[in-house]
Amino acid sequence: xxxxxxxxLVMLALQLLTPYWWWVMIVPFAYGAAAAKSxxxxxxxxxxxxxxxxxxxxxxxxxxxxxLIATRMARMFGLGRSxxxxxxxxxxxxxxxGASGYAGYAVRALVKKPGK
Amino acid sequence: xxxxxxxxxxxxxxxxxxxxDNRHGTFPALGKLLNPFAGFWQNGSRSDAVPENLVxxxxxxxxxxVWDARHVPHIFAQNDHDLYxxxxxxxxxxRLWQMEFGSLYTAGRISEVVGPVGLKQDIxxxxxxxxxxxxxxxxxxxxxxxxxxxxxxFTAGVNAxxxxxxxxxxxxxxxxxxxxxxxxxxxxxxxxxxxxxYSLASYNxxxxxxxxRAALGEETxxxxxxxxxxxxxxxxxxxxxxxxxxxxxxxxxxxxxPALGATGTPSxxxxxxxxxxxxxxxxxxGFRTGPxxxxxxxxxxxxxxxxxxxxxxxxxxxxxxxxAIWYEIxxxxxxxxxxxxxxxxxxxxxxxxxxxxAWGFTxxxxxxxxxxxxxxxxxxxxxxxxxxxxxxxSIREERIKVRGGATVVDxxxxxxxxxxxxxxxxxSIAPASIPAGAALRWLAHDASDEFSALYALNRAGxxxxxxxALETWDCPSQxxxxxxxxxxxxxxxxxxxPLRWKGQGRYVLDGADPRDEWRGWIPHEQVxxxxxxERGFVSSANQLPAGPGYPYYVxxxxxxxxxxxxxxELLAAAxxxxxxxMIRMQGDVLDVRxxxxxxxxxxxxxxxxxxxxxxxxxEELRAWNFEWRAALIAxxxxxxxxxxxxxxxxxxxxxxxxEGMPWPASEMMxxxxxxxxxxxxxxxxxxxxxETLTEILKRAFHAAVANIEKRxxxxxxxWKWGGVKDTSLGHLCQIPGFGRKLPEADGVGHVINAxxxxxxxxWRMVVELGPEVRxxxxxxxxxxxxxxxxxxxxFVDDWAAGKPYELVFLRSADEPNPAVVGRTVMRGGK
Numbered sequence: 001x002x003x004x005x006x007x008x009l010v011m012l013a014l015q016l017l018t019p020y021w022w023w024v025m026i027v028p029f030a031y032g033a034a035a036a037k038s039x040x041x042x043x044x045x046x047x048x049x050x051x052x053x054x055x056x057x058x059x060x061x062x063x064x065x066x067x068l069i070a071t072r073m074a075r076m077f078g079l080g081r082s083x084x085x086x087x088x089x090x091x092x093x094x095x096x097x098g099a100s101g102y103a104g105y106a107v108r109a110l111v112k113k114p115g116k
Numbered sequence: 117x118x119x120x121x122x123x124x125x126x127x128x129x130x131x132x133x134x135x136x137d138n139r140h141g142t143f144p145a146l147g148k149l150l151n152p153f154a155g156f157w158q159n160g161s162r163s164d165a166v167p168e169n170l171v172x173x174x175x176x177x178x179x180x181x182v183w184d185a186r187h188v189p190h191i192f193a194q195n196d197h198d199l200y201x202x203x204x205x206x207x208x209x210x211r212l213w214q215m216e217f218g219s220l221y222t223a224g225r226i227s228e229v230v231g232p233v234g235l236k237q238d239i240x241x242x243x244x245x246x247x248x249x250x251x252x253x254x255x256x257x258x259x260x261x262x263x264x265x266x267x268x269x270f271t272a273g274v275n276a277x278x279x280x281x282x283x284x285x286x287x288x289x290x291x292x293x294x295x296x297x298x299x300x301x302x303x304x305x306x307x308x309x310x311x312x313x314y315s316l317a318s319y320n321x322x323x324x325x326x327x328x329r330a331a332l333g334e335e336t337x338x339x340x341x342x343x344x345x346x347x348x349x350x351x352x353x354x355x356x357x358x359x360x361x362x363x364x365x366x367x368x369x370x371x372x373x374p375a376l377g378a379t380g381t382p383s384x385x386x387x388x389x390x391x392x393x394x395x396x397x398x399x400x401x402g403f404r405t406g407p408x409x410x411x412x413x414x415x416x417x418x419x420x421x422x423x424x425x426x427x428x429x430x431x432x433x434x435x436x437x438x439x440a441i442w443y444e445i446x447x448x449x450x451x452x453x454x455x456x457x458x459x460x461x462x463x464x465x466x467x468x469x470x471x472x473x474a475w476g477f478t479x480x481x482x483x484x485x486x487x488x489x490x491x492x493x494x495x496x497x498x499x500x501x502x503x504x505x506x507x508x509x510s511i512r513e514e515r516i517k518v519r520g521g522a523t524v525v526d527x528x529x530x531x532x533x534x535x536x537x538x539x540x541x542x543x544s545i546a547p548a549s550i551p552a553g554a555a556l557r558w559l560a561h562d563a564s565d566e567f568s569a570l571y572a573l574n575r576a577g578x579x580x581x582x583x584x585a586l587e588t589w590d591c592p593s594q595x596x597x598x599x600x601x602x603x604x605x606x607x608x609x610x611x612x613x614p615l616r617w618k619g620q621g622r623y624v625l626d627g628a629d630p631r632d633e634w635r636g637w638i639p640h641e642q643v644x645x646x647x648x649x650e651r652g653f654v655s656s657a658n659q660l661p662a663g664p665g666y667p668y669y670v671x672x673x674x675x676x677x678x679x680x681x682x683x684x685e686l687l688a689a690a691x692x693x694x695x696x697x698m699i700r701m702q703g704d705v706l707d708v709r710x711x712x713x714x715x716x717x718x719x720x721x722x723x724x725x726x727x728x729x730x731x732x733x734x735e736e737l738r739a740w741n742f743e744w745r746a747a748l749i750a751x752x753x754x755x756x757x758x759x760x761x762x763x764x765x766x767x768x769x770x771x772x773x774x775e776g777m778p779w780p781a782s783e784m785m786x787x788x789x790x791x792x793x794x795x796x797x798x799x800x801x802x803x804x805x806x807e808t809l810t811e812i813l814k815r816a817f818h819a820a821v822a823n824i825e826k827r828x829x830x831x832x833x834x835w836k837w838g839g840v841k842d843t844s845l846g847h848l849c850q851i852p853g854f855g856r857k858l859p860e861a862d863g864v865g866h867v868i869n870a871x872x873x874x875x876x877x878x879w880r881m882v883v884e885l886g887p888e889v890r891x892x893x894x895x896x897x898x899x900x901x902x903x904x905x906x907x908x909x910x911f912v913d914d915w916a917a918g919k920p921y922e923l924v925f926l927r928s929a930d931e932p933n934p935a936v937v938g939r940t941v942m943r944g945g946k
Contacts, residue, residue, distance in 0.1 A: 019283035021151035025133055039121075057152035066160030069288065069904025073156055075853025076292075089150045089157070096132050096147070103129035106122040 003041075007031050007049035015053075024050040024093045025100040032104025039105045046101025051094030058089040138294075145294045159288040159904040166938035172205055173279075174272045175944035180929040181206060183938040186921060187899040187907040190446035190455075192929035197269045199449040200463045202942055204273025204300070207443070211460035211901035212277065213287035214439045214848060216297050218461055219304035222311040223247050224516065229295050231519040239526050242514040245535045246314060249561045250306035256563040257302055263567045267302045270463035274300035288903060289849065295519075305567070308461040313560035315434070316479045317592035321673060321778050322487050323551035326623040328777045340780045343618065344664055347677040347783040349684050351595055351609055351656040352644045354663035360642045362667035368617040369631050410675050410875075411478035412702070412868055413597040414655035414683055415605040417648065422692040425886040428599040429698050430467060430476025431877035433870045436845045438855055438909055440897020442879045446925060447574070454574040455925045457879050457895065464570040467879060469891055471927075472577040473600040474883040478656045480593030480611050483671035484559035486620075486634075487551050488533045488627030497529055497539075501628040507532060533557040533627060551624050557634065559612060564590035579604045579647065586610040587640045593670075595656035601885045607654040609644035609661040609670075612637060618669040638668050653687040655680070677783040678866040681708050698882045699892060703918035704868040705744040709782055710754055713789050714742070717757075717813060724814050729831045730821050744864040746838025749831075751864065755840075756824050760816035761785065768801040782866070838862075841873055845896060845912065847903075854903045861916040869918065880920055892920040 007027055014023040028046025036042035062070050062083065071082040079085065136147030149155045166183050177194040179202040184190065189206045193199035208215065220226050224241035226234035241247070257263045278297050290296060329337055413430040421427055434441050442457040447465055456468015467476050492509075493499040499506040512535070514526040529536045533555040540553035565588050572585030582598050586608055589596070593611025598604070614634035625632040644662040646654060658675035685708070686701055718738055725734045733753045740750035765788075766779050788795050793809035800807050828834045838859040847854035863871035870877060881893040894915045900907035914921070924935045 015151075015153040019151075019154040021147040021154065022133060022137065025129065029129070039125075054150070054152055058150075058157050061152060061157040061160060064160070065162040066157050066904060068161060068906065069156055069159045069902075072853045072903050076851055078852075085150075089152060092136065092146055092150050096129075096136060099125070099132050100129040103122075103125040106118070106125040109118050110122050 003031065003035070003045045004049045004052070007045055008053050011050060011053055024054070024097045028097040028101035029104035032101040032106075033108045034104075036101065036105045036108075039102050039109075042101040042105035043098040044101075047094045047098035050097030051090045054093035055086065055090035058086045062086050144292045148294060149291050154282075154284040156288050156291055156904075158284045159291075159902055161905050163285075163902060164900065164905050164907060167940055170205075170940055170942045171945035172201070172273070172276050172942045173945045174201055174269075174276055175942055177944075179942040181940040181942065182926060182929055182936055183940070184924040184933070184935040185937050186444070186911070186935075188444045188446070188924065190924070190926050190929075191448065192926075193449045196449055196451075197265060199447055199452075200266045200269035201273040201276070203445065203447060203458075203463055204270035204275075205277045205942070206273075206445070207270075207458070207460045208274040208277035208300075210443055210899055211439055212274075212281075212297060213289040214901045215274070215308075215461040216300075216304075217289070217848060218311060219307045222250070222307040222314070223303075224514065227516055227518040227521075227524075229293055229519060232521050235516065235518060235524060238516050239514075239524070240537075242516070242526060243528055243535060243537045244314070244318075245528075245537075245556065245558070245561050246307070246310050247514075248512065248535070249310045249313070249558075250303055252561060252563040253306035253309060253565070254303050256565040257306065257567065260565050260568050262571055263565050266463045266567060266571060267305050270305065271300050271302055287901060289851070292851065293849075305462055308459055309566055310560055312459070313592045315592075317482075317560060318485055318558065319481075319673070320483065320485050320487075320549065322485075322622065322624050323549055323554075324777055326551070329623055340784065341672065341778075342784075343669075343672050344660065345677070345781055345783050346787045347681065348659050348674070349677070349680050350644075350660045350663045351607060351680075352646045352662045352666070353649050353651060354665060356646045356649060356665075358665070358667070360639075362642065363615065363636070363639070365668060366615055366617050366620075366635050368620070370629075410658045410679065410865065410870055411877075412655075412657045412679055412683060412870075413476045413478050413595065413607075414653055414687060415597050415599040415607070416687060416690065416693050416698070417605050417652040418603050420652045420687075420690050420693050421884075422694050423884065423886055425601070425884055426599040426603060426605050427693060427695060427698055428469070428474040428476060428597060428605075428883045428885065429702060429881065430478075430597065431702055431868075431870075431880040432467065432477055432479075433865075433875050434878035435874055436843070436876050436878070436896055437848050438845050438897055438903070439848065439901035440878070440895055442895050442897070443899055444893070444895075444923070448926070448929075452575045453927070455891070455923060456881070457893075460901070462567070464567060465574050466570060467881065469883045469885075469889055469925075470574065470576070471889060472885075473582060473598065474885060474889070474891070475573055475576075475582065475599075476597050476881060478595045478597075479658050480595060480609055480661065481658045481671065481674050482593045482609075482611065482613060482661070483621050483673065484591060484593065484611070484613065486557045487554040487624045488531070488557060488632065489551070489554050489624050490531055490533075490536060490627045497536075500531055502532065503628070503630040531555040531627065534561055554624055555627055559591045559614070562590070562612075564588070564612070566590060578602070579606060582606070583608065583641075595658075595661070597654060597656065599883070599885050601887070601889070604648060605654050606647040607645065607656060609656075610640075611643065612640075613643065613668065613670045614638075616669050619672065620669065622672055638670070642668070644670075651688065653690070655683045655687060657683055676709075676781045676866060677786075678707060678709050679868055679870070682706060682868055695882050695884050695890070695892060699918070699920055702868060702877070702880050702882070703862075705862045705864070707742045707744060707754075707864070707867050709758075709786055709866065710740070711742045712786050714740070714754070716789060720810050720813050721817055724817065726818070729825060730818070732831050733817075733821050733824075743862075744837060744867055744869075745862045746836065746841070746860050748837055749835045751837040752824060752835050752840045753820065755837075755864075756820040757816060758782075758785075760820045760823070761789075761813060764800065764812050764816050764819075765797055768799075837864075843871055843873055843876065843916075845909070856909060856912065858912070858916050862918075871916070880915075882920065889925065891923040891925065893923050894920040 011027045032042035070085040074082045179193045182190040224238040411432040415428040418424045446455040454465045454470040456465040491501040510530045512528045516524040538550045569589040576582045590612035598606040615636040657679035659680040660674045725731045736750040744751045843858040843861045861871045863869040865872040879895045883891040896915045898907040898910040
């Protein structure tokens with residue numbers, strides 16, 4: 001839980017300071033490579049941290065003036081409802097972050113002594 | 117095992133990263149686009165908020181921008197430089213993506229953005245010489261100190277805005293297509309002018325007419341496509357006396373006939389390999405050319421108005437799109453206070469009014485584009501025959517960068533006339549309207565400085581100043597209507613026209629024969645014009661500019677008679693006219709063509725209806741008031757019936773491979789129906805019997821009803837005109853979800869309210885020139901180019917319903933006005 005929160009806050013700060021989307025992959029990767037106890041935990045942490053960050057931010061924007069653009073984007077993607085864009089946004093970040101968190105852990109596992 | 121897991125998970129993560137970070141075909145880079153901190157989520161309506169203070173580098177003094185409730189900027193500056201710099205900044209803040217995409221398009225550079233799918237279009241744009249034309253125009257801008265100041269300041273303003281943008285602030289289309297804006301330049305302003313010329317002054321049927329001549333002979337074509345067609349009232353009333361002594365006109369020194377024979381090119385082969393026009397997907401609105409383009413304008417003298425003040429009206433028909441082609445603006449500085457509309461990529465107000473005068477446009481539709489068949493010495497095409505000598509060609513190397521591919525180099529051959537757009541032996545990239553192996557002579561290629569005309573028009577206070585302003589308006593030629601507070605009304609068919617014999621350039625000309633060249637120009641003061649005509653109004657609807665009394669030939673392929681006839685009929689009967697009457701008139705959908713022919717057609721069909729559906733269709737037509745209303749079925753039936761009559765009348769005249777031959781204009785058909793129902797044209801030459809209008813009409817009616825039934829199913833709701841017409845505003849790049857449909861819109865291309873499927877009045881304006889100038893206007897769109905803004909398309913419904921807004925026109929930045937909702941102060945920075 002703490003790991004999710006820390007990851008989320010670090011990503012939030014980096015995303016506010018720079019325009020790059022891929023912090024949601026880099027940060028979980030770093031967490032997975034540096035601190036995660038297991039592959040599953042690395043995946044879960046990235047998944048929830050990034051998913052919640054993008055879910056919360058896009059939902060806030062959706063409700064405060066970006067509803068119309070979300071409606072148009074949903075139509076562009078052939079989605080029936082505009083709120084699905086919030087869902088898709090969160091899902092993309094969550095999956096990308098989860099996968100990269102897991103990859104981070106898997107790389108670290110290579111240098112760790114087996115059975116440690 | 118751990119290695120496998122590490123490699124698989126790394127590959128998967130890397131694939132996700134790459135997949136989300138890049139565009140795939142037309143599918144956007146999802147990671148960038150969905151990123152709530154910099155992607156599309158940032159393109160909401162929060163950006164509509166008006167900043168109170170802005171630092172805009174380059175400003176000399178303070179500029180105040182007053183925003184009204186419809187998000188129209190009213191710019192007050194202390195000098196010209198600041199005025200146009202602020203305009204550039206504001207235009208970019210509203211419409212940057214549209215401005216830039218338009219300029220890339222005209223420069224033949226969309227492949228840089230969209231990849232190989234844009235290549236064919238880019239090659240065509242460059243072969244047609246549009247970038248070359250813009251470069252020539254830039255040279256003219258730079259030679260005129262005033263234009264140079266305006267264009268440079270505008271450019272600086274656009275760039276000042278671009279520099280404020282981080283990725284988050286980019287218009288959403290950049291994020292979807294995944295690219296960034298490049299700096300604005302004066303060349304981009306010129307490209308915009310050339311895009312307009314392409315749209316309005318490049319339509320021609322020379323190739324197809326040449327083929328038709330080979331099949332039918334020139335005499336027949338002169339009858340089918342007369343220079344002075346029946347029923348068409350010329351723009352300049354025929355009784356208008358000439359106020360000048362005409363120059364001698366070049367005579368046609370050689371007999372009519374296939375000039376092309378001389379060069380060994382059988383005319384029939386000009387079009388031998390028909391090809392579809394460049395793929396429509398990236399033909400952006402405002403850049404397509406075609407016969408559907410039209411516009412209306414008129415001015416009514418104070419003698420005919422209730423207030424005693426003149427009223428000027430204008431609606432320019434262009435292709436519908438979102439973001440809209442126009443945006444509204446007021447520009448005020450010492451010496452100028454002007455209000456109207458402009459193209460986002462251009463400085464100045466293009467159509468509008470100031471405190472003294474108003475002006476508006478319809479396309480001149482003249483012929484300023486000719487094709488010259490070229491005889492090359494050999495396959496190297498380094499020399500071509502001209503006046504018995506070999507002349508050298510030159511090569512312009514066009515380097516087209518392609519996103520995700522290698523740069524394509526296209527070597528375009530230039531003759532003294534201009535580029536060879538479509539070499540004979542190459543796979544065709546061009547529409548069929550372009551004759552193979554011919555060189556293009558086009559007025560828009562010549563250096564010209566239309567911005568100087570607009571600069572002067574923006575500041576005109578008198579009729580004399582308006583006339584002087586038009587002197588540098590070369591291309592596209594326009595009917596420029598005028599009215600002022602002193603009570604003068606006028607219209608000038610303004611543009612630069614080559615001196616030619618009657619009909620010169622209607623067919624492909626002989627590039628080897630110097631007698632076929634353009635020889636001199638019609639002096640500006642001698643273009644068709646009229647000031648304060650007896651009848652109390654001036655008007656135009658893209659029709660023939662002047663009657664046989666006018667000494668020069670300027671073109672033949674003008675709009676058909678309907679809109680012009682209807683406008684003149686309404687104005688001739690007008691008394692005590694008010695602005696409200698004029699607004700209603702802009703919404704008029706009565707079809708004079710249907711009114712002229714339908715009683716006769718119904719007479720013939722009276723006892724010919726077979727079956728329930730045909731009877732219902734007949735009833736619809738019988739009860740019709742000739743208005744093209746969305747909720748009626750009669751327009752659908754008439755539309756199909758007219759197409760069928762036209763088709764079955766002319767089809768067999770176009771013997772052989774003549775499918776591309778144009779159909780004679782509708783006034784020819786009306787004239788035949790009303791005056792020569794026995795005419796030989798009605799005879800279907802493919803049958804043994806001799807048909808007249810009666811037989812042709814019966815067949816056409818049965819076919820029309822059957823066609824509609826096949827297309828739309830049983831007679832009913834689906835047959836209503838609105839749904840059939842299917843008016844739609846597509847996004848410039850056809851992004852799904854960014855456009856909209858307007859099934860409830862009345863109208864059709866040939867009535868005054870010309871809302872057609874894709875073309876429509878792009879800006880409607882009514883100006884009353886009293887002591888306080890008052891004006892009303894509307895356009896299909898909204899001020900913002902941001903699809904996430906409420907100002908993106910907020911005018912559309914009122915526009916479709918024919919409801920204009922009274923335009924806010926301020927005398928000063930401090931003037932209290934209930935419509936003012938925000939103020940921005942701009943100051944220069946380091």
